[in-house]
Amino acid sequence: MPADIDGLSLSFWILAVVTVGAAVAVVATRNIFRAAIYLVLSFVTIAALYLTLSAEFLAAVQILIYAGAIAVLLIFGIMLTREQRAGSPSGRLSFPALGVAGLVAFALTFVILGSRWNVSQAPLPADNTVAIADALFNQFVLPFELASVLLLAAIIGAIVLVRGSKE
Amino acid sequence: MNLFYLSPELSLVGVAIVVILLDLVVPNKTILAGVSLAGLSLPLAFSVALWGTNATTFNGMLTVDQFAILFKLLIVAIAALIILASVDYAGRFLAHHGEYYALILLAASGMMLMAATTEFITIYIALELSTLSLCALVCYRRDRPSSEAALKYLLLAVLSSAVLLYGMALIYGFTGTTSLVEIARNIGRNAIVLMGMVLLVAGFGFKIAAVPFQMWVPDVYEGAPTPITAYLSVASKAAGFAVVFRVFFTAFGSLDLAFDWALVFAILAAATMTLGNVAALTQTNIKRMLGYSSIANAGYLMVGLAAASALGRSSVVFFLAGYTLANLGAFIAIIAITNHIQSDRIDDFAGMSRRTPVLAAALAFCLISLIGLPPTVGFIAKVYIFSSAVAVGLTWLVLLAVVNSVISAYYYLRVVKVMYLSEPAEGPFPSSGALKVALAVSSLGVLVVGLLPYPLMRVAEVAAAGLLP
Numbered sequence: 001m002p003a004d005i006d007g008l009s010l011s012f013w014i015l016a017v018v019t020v021g022a023a024v025a026v027v028a029t030r031n032i033f034r035a036a037i038y039l040v041l042s043f044v045t046i047a048a049l050y051l052t053l054s055a056e057f058l059a060a061v062q063i064l065i066y067a068g069a070i071a072v073l074l075i076f077g078i079m080l081t082r083e084q085r086a087g088s089p090s091g092r093l094s095f096p097a098l099g100v101a102g103l104v105a106f107a108l109t110f111v112i113l114g115s116r117w118n119v120s121q122a123p124l125p126a127d128n129t130v131a132i133a134d135a136l137f138n139q140f141v142l143p144f145e146l147a148s149v150l151l152l153a154a155i156i157g158a159i160v161l162v163r164g165s166k167e
Numbered sequence: 168m169n170l171f172y173l174s175p176e177l178s179l180v181g182v183a184i185v186v187i188l189l190d191l192v193v194p195n196k197t198i199l200a201g202v203s204l205a206g207l208s209l210p211l212a213f214s215v216a217l218w219g220t221n222a223t224t225f226n227g228m229l230t231v232d233q234f235a236i237l238f239k240l241l242i243v244a245i246a247a248l249i250i251l252a253s254v255d256y257a258g259r260f261l262a263h264h265g266e267y268y269a270l271i272l273l274a275a276s277g278m279m280l281m282a283a284t285t286e287f288i289t290i291y292i293a294l295e296l297s298t299l300s301l302c303a304l305v306c307y308r309r310d311r312p313s314s315e316a317a318l319k320y321l322l323l324a325v326l327s328s329a330v331l332l333y334g335m336a337l338i339y340g341f342t343g344t345t346s347l348v349e350i351a352r353n354i355g356r357n358a359i360v361l362m363g364m365v366l367l368v369a370g371f372g373f374k375i376a377a378v379p380f381q382m383w384v385p386d387v388y389e390g391a392p393t394p395i396t397a398y399l400s401v402a403s404k405a406a407g408f409a410v411v412f413r414v415f416f417t418a419f420g421s422l423d424l425a426f427d428w429a430l431v432f433a434i435l436a437a438a439t440m441t442l443g444n445v446a447a448l449t450q451t452n453i454k455r456m457l458g459y460s461s462i463a464n465a466g467y468l469m470v471g472l473a474a475a476s477a478l479g480r481s482s483v484v485f486f487l488a489g490y491t492l493a494n495l496g497a498f499i500a501i502i503a504i505t506n507h508i509q510s511d512r513i514d515d516f517a518g519m520s521r522r523t524p525v526l527a528a529a530l531a532f533c534l535i536s537l538i539g540l541p542p543t544v545g546f547i548a549k550v551y552i553f554s555s556a557v558a559v560g561l562t563w564l565v566l567l568a569v570v571n572s573v574i575s576a577y578y579y580l581r582v583v584k585v586m587y588l589s590e591p592a593e594g595p596f597p598s599s600g601a602l603k604v605a606l607a608v609s610s611l612g613v614l615v616v617g618l619l620p621y622p623l624m625r626v627a628e629v630a631a632a633g634l635l636p
Binding site: 108116117138140141143149150154156160163 | 173180184187225226228229262263266267269270273274276277280284286288289291292293295296299300302303304306307309337340341342343353357358359362
């Protein structure tokens with residue numbers, strides 16, 4: 001092992017490989033229930049990635065909301081859908097789709113690796129959670145409040161759809 | 168932070184909540200349409216009161232200028248006409264009226280915000296607010312075509328949102344800010360920015376129904392309740408163009424970048440209008456046909472965007488207003504006719520000139536405006552937008568657009584031919600008062616603005632001039 005690889009970058013590479021592997025498995029597996037479990041795995045490893053970046057509040061939120069709430073919703077959704085065992089049907093377009101996705105991935109990787117990024121030199125805030133709260137409730141208060149209107153619209157829409165049609 | 172600057176949207180959300188609450192206690196649901204209509208006067212009054220203001224608030228996230236206010240007025244007017252056109256339709260075919268009107272109002276508030284926000288996160292949330300509300304509305308009939316349409320709309324909306332967010336993330340990653348004005352200060356011309364711009368074009372392309380994100384349009388237009396199809400075809404497109412204007416002129420307005428995205432929009436314009444018009448030729452369902460026509464019109468609008476000039480901007484604003492009048496008029500006439508004959512097939516419109524002469528005449532007149540023939544607003548709008556493109560040397564694109572307009576005459580006039588020259592199947596029928604009012608407003612608008620275009624042109628110029636840079 002070269003000397004310039006410390007524990008943090010080693011853990012980054014392990015987490016990165018697991019995250020991408022789990023994400024690929026979500027798409028590749030035929031069984032939709034397994035796909036959901038792989039998705040949860042990638043949520044958890046992304047939370048761990050946040051931890052290695054000293055974003056402990058984001059990591060906690062990621063676990064609570066994505067690995068917790070959304071995963072449970074997803075699995076309930078699968079269980080309540082009748083033809084759960086059938087999985088996703090194989091389409092004629094899967095190979096062309098793979099080609100297009102590969103091209104996009106290649107282009108994005110090329111752009112991201114081949115560019116010079118402006119890295120912020122500002123020091124980390126002493127308390128992450130306070131900094132996030134400040135951003136949410138002061139600087140970004142408009143989108144934050146708008147999100148509640150968005151949720152209202154989504155709730156109304158969902159309730160209308162499950163209440164059934166006109167008799 | 169000045170809440171008065173947010174008052175049109177705030178009051179609109181308030182009206183939506185009042186409508187839902189009233190739904191619990193009011194037995195006669197037609198009152199809800201009346202309350203929604205009356206409520207729309209609040210955002211209208213606040214918008215008019217704000218006209219002339221030039222300010223930003225909420226840390227530069229919300230901009231109040233004439234461009235935003237003109238779009239707010241346009242969206243309020245569209246929402247009012249759609250509610251008028253829905254009264255009969257909702258009474259016959261839909262349940263849960265309170266939520267129906269509330270969702271129309273919430274979608275309108277999202278679209279008003281899309282025209283006014285100047286920051287990526289707010290833009291995204293405003294866009295999702297309108298998309299999710301519209302998606303629930305598309306599904307409102309709860310039958311198979313309606314559910315299929317909503318599913319397609321939702322899936323493509325999610326896909327395009329993902330593409331949009333990726334583009335925003337790349338731009339943020341390079342510039343370190345999500346504010347459009349700040350982005351313009353920190354931006355350069357490099358691979359990250361170009362990639363981000365391409366992804367943003369693709370993401371917004373869904374909203375304005377441009378190639379290659381146009382495939383949802385015919386199915387969704389066919390399956391959705393007809394008033395919602397009309398709403399999608401005008402309001403969603405207007406708000407989409409408003410947000411495209413904001414992002415591309417404010418954040419990427421510098422000359423070297425403008426050259427790149429103008430070229431992208433020129434190519435997309437050519438592909439979009441040709442595909443829309445050619446596919447519309449063979450349609451037998453009038454809602455599908457107007458779906459392809461809406462794709463074609465997105466192509467014409469992008470011709471003005473490709474001009475990337477002040478003239479191009481004002482011509483797009485004018486075209487949007489004219490297209491709104493003509494397309495809404497056509498849809499309202501179609502709603503009035505299909506409410507009675509219960510069919511969207513063009514062949515079933517046979518002999519409408521004798522069964523319902525006023526509706527047939529109004530529909531024919533609006534279709535003539537969509538072709539772009541005088542004395543309608545469509546003619547002025549097309550001349551305006553094409554001259555803006557010629558002024559910057561896009562002659563090839565304008566030639567293609569003119570050829571496309573000629574092709575479009577075939578499928579629009581076919582409807583007129585069926586209505587006027589085919590034998591009617593049954594006797595005459597009446598239509599409701601609300602629909603008559605809505606139809607009179609929009610088709611008179613097509614005629615009056617077509618004959619006296621200068622006041623609206625002047626307003627479009629003022630609005631477009633206010634936009635940075």
